[in-house]
Amino acid sequence: MCGFVCLWNVGDETLASKMIHKIAHRGPDAVQVARLEGAPVVMAHCRLSIIGPEDGDQPIYQTGDMLVANGEIYNHADLRAILGESAFETESDSETILHLFRSGESRWISKLDGMFAFVLATPKRVIAARDPLGIKPLYVARIGGGHAFASELKAFDGVPVESVEAIPPGTLFDSRDGWRHWYRTPHGAAEAEAEFDVDRTARELRLVLEEAVAKWMVADVEVGSFLSGGLDSSIIAAIAQKGLRDQGRGPLKTFSVGTEGSPDLLAARRVADHIGSDHREHVFTAQDLADAIPHVIYHLESADIDLVRSAIPTLFAAQLAVKEVKAVLTGEGADELFAGYAYHHDYVDNPRALADELTRSLGTMHNINLQRVDRVTMSESLEARTPFLDRELIDFAQSIPASLKLCRTDPQAKESTGETTEKWILRKACADLLPADLVWRKKAQFDEGSGTVDTLAEALRLLTGAVGEVDRDGEGALYERILRQRFETPERILAAAGTWDSSARVAV
Structure with missing residues (x-):
């Protein structure tokens, strides 16, 4: 888990350092500030080491591309096997983001399974994205003709920005191609059919x-x-x-x-x-x-x-x-x-x-x-x-x-009593895990x-x-x-x- 800042077409290492230190509590294990060679990009990162603690420092820089990320990619081992282990230089789960992007697939981001926010930059392009439900935060601010990204609002405190907004959950910003809403929450079902088991x-x-x-x-x-x-x-x-x-x-x-x-x-x-x-x-x-x-x-x-x-x-x-x-x-x-x-x-x-x-x-x-x-x-x-x-x-x-999920049922007697029980199917699924009075304890x-x-x-x-x-x-x-x-x-x-x-x- 981490915090990061990315400046694109604006600012310098001094501004990035000032901003990252306002959110350094997110990652006390390491703080790094770096510039992408040949590009108007400065990134800063503060790290809390969870996966790949020995070699997972960020920003991750590889052959002209740079990445800062916050969160966890839980299917990173599977993605490594698919993408080819030889391409990876670290044990960090975040590195999979970079190689998925380089795969060239149009919906590469949808293959990430976890909670995350990241900014990825090439010499001519910057991409920022957030996980499906927004478990991890990500904000973007306009400063002149450029953009500044950060994990928390307080990173922008006192910085002369024109506007600050949250990048919505399940959304990707691409400086070349614009905005994409890459994930939509599946709509919930209503009533069970007669044969529903x-x-x-x-x-x-x-x-x-x-x-x-x-x-x-x-x-x-x-x-x-x-x-x-x-x-x-x-x-x-x-x-x-x-x-x-x-x-x-x-x-x-x-x-x-x-x-x-x-x-x-x-x-x-x-x-x-x-x-x-x-x-x-x-x-x-x-x-x-x-x-x-x-x-x-x-x-x-x-x-x-x-x-x-x-x-x-x-x-x-x-x-x-x-x-x-x-x-x-x-x-x-x-x-x-x-x-x-x-x-x-x-x-x-x-x-x-x-x-x-x-x-x-x-x-x-x-x-x-x-x-x-x-x-x-x-x-x-x-x-x-x-x-x-x-x-x-x-x-x-x-x-x-x-x-x-919510029904007028006595879950144990399976008889209608008029009393409303919330999370009924979840309680039924996990009833053997805990004492009965705790399973059915009111919220x-x-x-x-x-x-x-x-x-x-x-x-x-x-x-x-x-x-x-x-x-x-x-x-x-x-x-x-x-x-x-x-x-x-x-x-x-x-x-x-x-x-x-x-x-x-x-x-x-």
Whole structure:
């Protein structure tokens, strides 16, 4: 996992160095700045070594082409075999991007399987692209007649740019050929046909999920797992622990945070005991929250109330995990794929509308939960991995009728009770992994289950000096004031961050 800057037809090594050092937390293992010979290109890169730690420094420069990349290419070994091992000069998974581009295939980028953002330059051309759902961030700014690319908005803070915008998920910019939307989220199915085999579908879902977890654990360093005690992170941790045990490895390191006696901490302990993970936990206080909020807002690059609230426990979990591992698995994506949010219950009698909403929400994750997880974990130089957002799993999950994801059914008795159960097919597929009461435990948002919401009221009083309760308007004003204090050009940060309703979708 890394951060990068690319200047094309603008600036020099001094500007690139200034920009990369603003996001150097993304990659503390190495920082490099280089110019592409014979081209108006300067690239800078900060590296967190995960795959190919000995020889994977960037920018990667080979015979006139230069590349900077952020993320992981999980099928890099297969691509090496196809492209020819002799062409490769390093063990880095990122190098596969360069050789795929050189293959000359028109849809070469679609062969990349993983989470990534990159900029690739030749003497006459620059190409920038982002993974299907925008797990990894990428921004572009116009400066005069040139472009500047960077992994975070703060790299542009104080730089005289004309505009800054996010490159959309699943999109590629080519200075020669223009924009391409190379990936589109498959549209979700609505209702099951009469002959639809639910049991077979659940079994296949389990296999696809197990393959996704195994794939997203590939690394040359140890990978741990966040464990909130909720369904999604518990399933990921249970599958990961089982995979390690089957290989004679492990145990998996799991990490949980919350206030003293909070539901998440108690549930996470039970899950850890059940699966046999090597568990760590951290108890935080109102003062810890007050101390963390300015850090969270700066790195989150947002003053959105609900995003900030959910990011605080993510920060504590990252600070706990990074003491022992360089990468962690997380549960992001399950709610969007399997209808896990409270507002989804409004769609229980309209599977078509639910399927449409799930498809829509998948396409906006980069502005909500994925932004939170990336910025906050990378602020601590920790890589977060999201197996639920594996492309093959997305394809399979979207083919499952929405009527099996949210339904008025008692999943154990298989009788209609009128009670709505979210993520039903996912629970059925993984019911044997965890105790029954945890499998069917009702969802709580991460900031609620961890105890953040209740403790936050006291933290806000500590920050503002208020005697009584700080209402939502006051909380929002505080967050925006903190953001404005932390940036030289706060209006640019606020404008580029965008506006969206995150209140219903900010859970791990």
